[in-house]
Structures are given as C-alpha cells and as structure tokens.
Amino acid sequence: MxxxxxxxxxxxxxxxxxxxxxxxxxxxxxxxxxxxxxxxxxxxxxxxxxxxxxxxxxxxxxxxxxxxxxxxxxxxxxxxxxxxxxxxxxxxxxxxxxxxxxxxxxxxxxxxxxxxxxxxxxxxxxxxxxxxxxxxxxxxxxxxxxxxxxxxxxxxxxxxxxxxxxxxxxxxxxxxxxxxxxxxxxxxxxxxxxxxxxxxxxxxxxxxxxxxxxxxxxxxxRYADGLAGYLREMSAGAETLVPLYTGESYAGKDEDFAPGEGAAWSFGWFDGHQLGESYVNLIPTVNGGTHESGLRAGVFEAVKSFIEHHNLLPKGVKIQQDDVCGKMSYVLSARILDPQFQGQVKEKLNSREAVKLVSSMLMHPFEAWLNQNGEFGKAIADIAIKQAQSRLKDAQKVEKRKSSGVAVLPGKLSDCESESIIENELYLVEGDSAGGSAKLARDRETQAILPLRGKVLNSWEVDPNRLFANAEIHDISVALGVDPHAFDAPDSVLANLRYGKVIIMADADVDGSHIQTLLLTLFLRHFPRLVASGHVFIALPPLYRIDVPAQGKKRPARRFYALDDQELTAFRDRLMKEGYRPEQLELGRFKGLGEMRADQLRETAMDRATRRVLPVTIDAELNGQTSALFDLLMGKGEASGRRAWMEAKGNLVEADL
Incomplete structure (x- = not known):
C-alpha cells in the first residue's frame, strides 16, 4: 500500500x-x-x-x-x-x-x-x-x-x-x-x-x-386574540376543565433581567388533550427547553401555594410538579436578549437564566389570579390532588411486586423516597468523595446515588454467568432490579426496573470518559434493553467555573459553567462584548466531582431544570456496526487493530489531557 x-x-x-x-x-x-x-x-x-x-x-x-x-x-x-x-x-x-x-x-x-x-x-x-x-x-x-x-x-x-x-x-x-x-x-x-x-x-x-x-x-x-385564540383553536373538541389563563410580563429597568425580557403565555387544563408549544423570540422550540421548565415551575409553585393557603391537601399526599402540569396545555412565547440554543436548528433552548426569568414573571400574577378566582383555583387543585393520589396507588403496586423479591439492596446505595419508576433516577458516581457531594446535591425524593469503587470491569467479553463475580456489577444489577440479558430479550426483562433513568456521572476529564466507556460497555453488552428503551443517560458536569462580578445595581454578580475549553472561550468572548475585562473574571477549574460544592453539582448535573444530560440510544439497524466497533475498542485480542485505528482516527479526539 x-x-x-x-x-x-x-x-x-x-x-x-x-x-x-x-x-x-x-x-x-x-x-x-x-x-x-x-x-x-x-x-x-x-x-x-x-x-x-x-x-x-x-x-x-x-x-x-x-x-x-x-x-x-x-x-x-x-x-x-x-x-x-x-x-x-x-x-x-x-x-x-x-x-x-x-x-x-x-x-x-x-x-x-x-x-x-x-x-x-x-x-x-x-x-x-x-x-x-x-x-x-x-x-x-x-x-x-x-x-x-x-x-x-x-x-x-x-x-x-x-x-x-x-x-x-x-x-x-x-x-x-x-x-x-x-x-x-x-x-x-x-x-x-x-x-x-x-x-x-x-x-x-x-x-x-x-x-x-x-x-x-x-x-x-391573523390572530386578534394571539396565544389564547390559537390555544382555543388547537384544543377545539376537548373538554375544558378550567378556563384559560392568559398573560404576559416583561422586565423593567430596575429588575434583575434586561429591560424587555420576559414572556407571554396562555395555558389551561383539558380532559384527554395535551398541547405544549413554545417559542423564543418567535423561533419555535419544538424540543422545549429551559423556558418551558420555567413555565412549569412557576405554575407548580403558584398552585402549591394556593393549596397550602387554603389547606386543601389530604393527609399523606405530597404534590409534585407533574401532578399539577400533567394535564395542562400551553403556548409560551419568551423574549430573551441573548438566547443560547442547542444546535443550529434552534429546536431547544439551553439558557439557564430562562428558568428563573419565566417562573418569576409568571408565578405571582398566576397566584393572584387563583386567589381572585377561587372556584377555578380549587378545580386545578382537585386535578393535581387526584393525580397525586393515583400516582401513590401505582407506587403501592410497585412496592408489593418488589417486596416479594429476595435480593438485598446494596448497603452503599442511597435510595430515593419516591416509588414512581418514571420519576426515579439512579446516579452512578465514581468514588465516595464524588458520591458524598452527589448525596448532598440530590433531590432525595426522586434521585438515588450509587458510588462505585474505582473503574468498573471491562465486561465486553465476560461470560454472563460469571458477571456477578464482580461486586460493582452485582450492585448495579441489584440496585436496578434488572438481570443481564441479550439484545433480543423481550421487554419483560425490565418488569422490575426500579428507576426510569440511569445516569452515568463521571469527572469531565480523560479518566471520567474512561469510566463512562466501561459503564456503557456493560449496559450495551449485558443490559441492552435498558439502553434500547431509553433509560440510560450521561451527565455532563462542567470543567470550568467563571465568576462574573456585579456591574452596578442593574447587573448582579453571575456565575457560568463551561463544559470544555471551547465553551470557556465562548463565554469569555461574550463577557468581553458585555464590557468586562479579562482580569475581572475569576476562573476556576474543577479537578473532579468531589471538588464541587453540592450547590454547584446540583445546578450543573442534577437539577432537572438546569442540568445537561445526554440520552444514550441504540439504532437497531446499526446494532451490528456498534458491536463491531466495541469488539475493536474493548476486545482483549484486538490490540493491533486498536493501534491502527488510533493512528488513523487519533487526530479526531477532543480530550482534556
């Protein structure tokens, strides 16, 4: 050649x-x-x-x-x-x-x-x-x-x-x-x-x-009624449980946000019909984003406050956001000065500030509307309470199914309180140090933490019958409630699954990437239905923290997080355009998850409204190609093939070395 x-x-x-x-x-x-x-x-x-x-x-x-x-x-x-x-x-x-x-x-x-x-x-x-x-x-x-x-x-x-x-x-x-x-x-x-x-x-x-x-x-x-007219048209034929609430609110000169930032909205509750559409500066965000998280958070807090004020909650029932917003249809139009989207097609908003912006603009006027229209407020509360009671009944059914098993949960597992499989999340974290930070940062209601000792065994060529000889893999399987299985196994192998999401959370460096790869190897080889059904995710904790000082009363101090050097450069360029000098910015580099404070870890990797988490999927048509690639990368007898592959592809790697 x-x-x-x-x-x-x-x-x-x-x-x-x-x-x-x-x-x-x-x-x-x-x-x-x-x-x-x-x-x-x-x-x-x-x-x-x-x-x-x-x-x-x-x-x-x-x-x-x-x-x-x-x-x-x-x-x-x-x-x-x-x-x-x-x-x-x-x-x-x-x-x-x-x-x-x-x-x-x-x-x-x-x-x-x-x-x-x-x-x-x-x-x-x-x-x-x-x-x-x-x-x-x-x-x-x-x-x-x-x-x-x-x-x-x-x-x-x-x-x-x-x-x-x-x-x-x-x-x-x-x-x-x-x-x-x-x-x-x-x-x-x-x-x-x-x-x-x-x-x-x-x-x-x-x-x-x-x-x-x-x-x-x-x-x-041409819509004279704007958002409300559109939502009525799109919901025609569905039974309206509560009249629409329509409003808008934008920041003035002396607020925490830029003048003119805010949102307009129209939402209501319908029987058997849910519609959710959102826009940022007229751009349709078909995959939602942080502005939608802000809408749901504002609605939830307002309804929760109304329920508590009027003492409507039955004993033993705890209201969650999905209880309030599960049957809600909405149209949301946000105006944001400097929106940050996921990808060039702008289908999802990533701006973290949008959560606070929309929720703060909406919550107080909606809470006032609920109290001024007590009949409608109680109707919404009744919808949420019934949904919570139904959720608790489903959880009890799950508990009965679990109690018949004989497996003992790992002692190092910090389990969550909720029994709702859809809401529950299991974080797989390397080491006790990172595990300790994650336990402080988590939502105890729905998030469980399983610390892992060192790097998991490369299980690509391990016989399934000997898989449980490794203590870490044994604990992962028992915690999930799922046994190892083949790719063509029926969906019934997930019948006892205890968590709707399994989230791999490792350091933002080369060692962290290695741990991610070993865990993905385990799931793809021995728990493929877990991946194919969309239960496996990867958290993206940041590598850098940028502290920005306040500029007068109108611009408070801020903090940004960057995944890598490229994103760090983008933030610096943005702040330079805002008038900051490089020496004004305080830069910190995280050595690992254990070095992060609980509030930092919560905001960047665990809070549903602000975290960055990537789903892991399997394309059934490309499964053979995926297996061949993992054979090359993880197989014990493929050292020469790996060397040739790295020589050919090594220049494509972007890694923090």
Whole structure:
C-alpha cells in the first residue's frame, strides 16, 4: 500500500460558505429545505417583532422555489464601514455577520431576535442554486442575485424609484443535492407561518401556493386574540376543565433581567388533550427547553401555594410538579436578549437564566389570579390532588411486586423516597468523595446515588454467568432490579426496573470518559434493553467555573459553567462584548466531582431544570456496526487493530489531557 503524503500541502482551509456546503448537516436540517427557508422568514418576522412590518407574504412555486416578502425597513444596501462591501452582500454571503450581534453597545438592529449562532440566512445562500434579493429602501429599488451557492454574485442594481414603499423580497431556489427531499414540506411551512401569526398579533401572514394552471391558492392567518385564540383553536373538541389563563410580563429597568425580557403565555387544563408549544423570540422550540421548565415551575409553585393557603391537601399526599402540569396545555412565547440554543436548528433552548426569568414573571400574577378566582383555583387543585393520589396507588403496586423479591439492596446505595419508576433516577458516581457531594446535591425524593469503587470491569467479553463475580456489577444489577440479558430479550426483562433513568456521572476529564466507556460497555453488552428503551443517560458536569462580578445595581454578580475549553472561550468572548475585562473574571477549574460544592453539582448535573444530560440510544439497524466497533475498542485480542485505528482516527479526539 502506497503511503500517503503528509506535509504542509495536506492542509485545506475552508473559506466563505465552503464549510456549509461541505457539512450542511452541521448548520441546518437536511431532510428538506424547510429550515433554510425559515431563516428568511425569521428575518421578516424580526422586522415585525420590532414593530416595522405589518405584512409577511410567502409564495411557494411549482419549480420548488420560495419567495418571502415583508414591508419592513429593507436590508441596508450601503457599504459596510469596515468590510467595504454592501451590507446586503455581507448578510447573504458571510457567516457570523448580521444586525443581531451588537447587544452591549446598543447598536444592534434587533433587541430581541432568534439567536446568535451567527449563520442565519448565509446558510440559505450556500445551499441554493439561486437567491434573488430585492430591497425597497429610501425611495429606491435595489436588486442583486447570488448564484451557485454564493460562488457568483451579480452587481447591486438600482432598478428605479419606489416612492415611500419599504421592505425586502427574497426568492430562493434550494439546491436539491443537499436534501433528502428537494421540496419544502407544505404542512410544516403552514404550521410555521401560522405560529408567526399567533406570536405577532395584528400582523397578517399570507401563503400563496402555485397551482398546475398557474393560479395561486391562498391561505391567510391573523390572530386578534394571539396565544389564547390559537390555544382555543388547537384544543377545539376537548373538554375544558378550567378556563384559560392568559398573560404576559416583561422586565423593567430596575429588575434583575434586561429591560424587555420576559414572556407571554396562555395555558389551561383539558380532559384527554395535551398541547405544549413554545417559542423564543418567535423561533419555535419544538424540543422545549429551559423556558418551558420555567413555565412549569412557576405554575407548580403558584398552585402549591394556593393549596397550602387554603389547606386543601389530604393527609399523606405530597404534590409534585407533574401532578399539577400533567394535564395542562400551553403556548409560551419568551423574549430573551441573548438566547443560547442547542444546535443550529434552534429546536431547544439551553439558557439557564430562562428558568428563573419565566417562573418569576409568571408565578405571582398566576397566584393572584387563583386567589381572585377561587372556584377555578380549587378545580386545578382537585386535578393535581387526584393525580397525586393515583400516582401513590401505582407506587403501592410497585412496592408489593418488589417486596416479594429476595435480593438485598446494596448497603452503599442511597435510595430515593419516591416509588414512581418514571420519576426515579439512579446516579452512578465514581468514588465516595464524588458520591458524598452527589448525596448532598440530590433531590432525595426522586434521585438515588450509587458510588462505585474505582473503574468498573471491562465486561465486553465476560461470560454472563460469571458477571456477578464482580461486586460493582452485582450492585448495579441489584440496585436496578434488572438481570443481564441479550439484545433480543423481550421487554419483560425490565418488569422490575426500579428507576426510569440511569445516569452515568463521571469527572469531565480523560479518566471520567474512561469510566463512562466501561459503564456503557456493560449496559450495551449485558443490559441492552435498558439502553434500547431509553433509560440510560450521561451527565455532563462542567470543567470550568467563571465568576462574573456585579456591574452596578442593574447587573448582579453571575456565575457560568463551561463544559470544555471551547465553551470557556465562548463565554469569555461574550463577557468581553458585555464590557468586562479579562482580569475581572475569576476562573476556576474543577479537578473532579468531589471538588464541587453540592450547590454547584446540583445546578450543573442534577437539577432537572438546569442540568445537561445526554440520552444514550441504540439504532437497531446499526446494532451490528456498534458491536463491531466495541469488539475493536474493548476486545482483549484486538490490540493491533486498536493501534491502527488510533493512528488513523487519533487526530479526531477532543480530550482534556
């Protein structure tokens, strides 16, 4: 085999929009062009959110192209003072360029917008064969085209006068080679546009669809009642147990949050129907996030306070959040100055501050509404109490099934008080030191801690009949209530499972990664149904802590946590933009979980509202490939194969060495 040359010429630098075209899945969804079109729609919606646009028009053409038109201010077409090129060219061809970044100096064009990941509509250009932009601004019409994924750009043309009309029209031809299906899914586009109308009361949103004969079929949305009207429409046919509670609250100048931050909401309780939709700065967060956690926390605390104030709770019953919110339907729209999303498609909000923001904005007005409408408050309390009583009955059934067994739980297991398998969590933690911190940080009601002594045995090639010879594996199996089994075992092997989630929590370093790998090896080889059913998770404790001092009365002291060096750099850059000097920031590096205080460990890895936890899943179709990879990595006779693999793949490793 001819050895490949490795020298200075082996390095390639991706410039401009090349990274997007090379790895489109890192920047957008590739099942269809819907998300790249959404980037254009979001720009129009940002104009409406800021009060400059009253109409958004979208047209879907038979050739697969889509146009988006708004009557906002129009994208600036003059030369950028630093880059010396038209701003409209910057917006459509340069990553990390736009009117949403300069928050700290007050020069941002949008106080609230759909995130700062820095790619935006430039991704649309990169993945399109053609993009036409027409800008009406300052009495003139300006036109420009971007061809072949932005590789070719036409001249910016002045097409004549337009009187007092302003706005932007963008037509996009998606490049089908980047997507599983080249067509924009109509149902998803309709749902997106309808949500914009819901969240922008008074703004008319129109969708025209070109028909076979060249005519257009039109749909139009405008919601005078905003969130409440939308929730009533979506819940039509379901029995309303309690009337909707609709409200909004935003921070003023002398509060802990930035002026204008807050949320609008509408929620109610329905029989046999649950709807939950949330948005951040008009961006749909289909996977929820911390703002939804804040909504549920605020509702729960208000209802709990009402129940306690009126002495409604029966003896022996303890209300939990799911008891209150289990039958609740809601629509939530949060406004956050600097939202942090999970991934470029912005489907989940990760901003920890959003929990406190939404819960504090909602809790007090909702509690006042409950007390002013006692009949409705007692109806909600009755729903929650009945749900709690039903949960306790289910727990008693589980207890009877458990009491018939003969296995004795491990002595070092700090078990939880709840018997609800769905809510209970078992944390597997290395060592007594980390275990002690975890015990102080946990929620005793639903979280159990099992400290492990050192690194677990590599069990990939261990005979199942001899597996329990290892004390650590024996204790894990007994604590879970699940015996070792094969991949094709029936789901009944999980009948005695004692915890809905098994969470591996190890240090954020190489040794911690090794422990994670050994435990994953154990579960994949000997407890595969546990993984396939979605019960195994990995906690992501941070490596760094950043303490930020207060800046006057309006900005209190803050604390951030970073998983790795990359996230640490991102936080530092963000704080520099806010006006902090490097010497003002106090940086701490955690040597391990045992070095963390209980409140720090709770916030970063154990509190459901703020922790970061990754699910572990098995794709049945790829199970053979997964087994082959673990054979290579964990098999005792694969040393030479591992060495070759590491030589080939070692440069891809990102590890804290």
């Amino acid at each position: 001819t050895e490949k040359q490795y020298d200075e010429s082996s390095f390639r630098v991706l410039k401009g929009l090349e990274p997007v075209r090379e790895r489109p899945g890192m920047y957008t969804r590739t099942d269809s062009p819907c998300h790249m079109v959404q980037e254009v729609i979001d720009n129009a919606a940002d104009e409406a959110l800021s009060g400059f646009a009253k109409n958004i028009h979208v047209a879907l053409y038979r050739d697969g192209s889509v146009s988006v038109t708004d009557d906002g201010r129009g994208i600036p077409v003059g030369l950028h003072p630093v880059e010396k090129m038209p701003v409209v060219v910057l917006a459509y061809t340069v990553l990390h360029a736009g009117g949403k970044f300069d928050k700290s100096s007050g020069n941002s064009a949008y106080a609230f917008s759909g995130g700062l990941h820095g790619v935006g509509v430039a991704v649309t250009t990169a993945l399109s064969t053609r993009v036409e932009v027409e800008v009406r601004r300052e009495g003139r019409i300006h036109q420009i085209e971007f061809l072949k994924g932005g590789r070719e750009i036409s001249d910016l043309v002045d097409a004549g006068p337009c009187a007092k009309q302003t706005g932007t029209r963008v037509r996009v031809w998606p490049d089908g080679k980047y997507f599983d299906s080249p067509k924009v899914p109509l149902n998803e586009l309709e749902r997106l546009l309808r949500s914009k109308a819901v969240l922008l009361p008074g703004v008319k949103v129109v969708l025209d669809i070109e028909q076979a004969d060249g005519t257009f079929a039109r749909q139009e949305w």
